[in-house]
Amino acid sequence: MPSANIRKDDLVKVMTGKDRGKEGRVLRVSPRNGRVMVDGVALAKRHVRTQGRRSSGGSQLKQGGIVDAEMFIDASNVQVVCPSCGRPTRVGRRSGPEGKKVRICRKCEAEI
Numbered sequence: 001m002p003s004a005n006i007r008k009d010d011l012v013k014v015m016t017g018k019d020r021g022k023e024g025r026v027l028r029v030s031p032r033n034g035r036v037m038v039d040g041v042a043l044a045k046r047h048v049r050t051q052g053r054r055s056s057g058g059s060q061l062k063q064g065g066i067v068d069a070e071m072f073i074d075a076s077n078v079q080v081v082c083p084s085c086g087r088p089t090r091v092g093r094r095s096g097p098e099g100k101k102v103r104i105c106r107k108c109e110a111e112i
């Protein structure tokens, strides 16, 4: 079941896999299949074509080659790092003052 507990720009820590222990900001979230893209995590070599075209105003070529690009990983492999206690935690939910759902740290109960 997809979890909407992780959001873009969250700081997360990778708990499993070859990038275990790495921390990074969430770049993209794919809520439909519960996957996230994390800055600097799950890098894969990707071939990039040279882009652009020569025009009268000069050449604006973007050099192609091999670059490192992040891949989507399963959101269940990462945990949000709580800004309050600094520990990776599962995210809980609680009703806030105006009945709005807020995310809380399961460890220290602080709002995330």
Ligand SMILES: [Zn+2]
Pocket (backbone or CB within 6 Å): 082, 083, 084, 085, 086, 087, 089, 105, 106, 107, 108, 109, 110
């Ligand atoms: Zn906490």
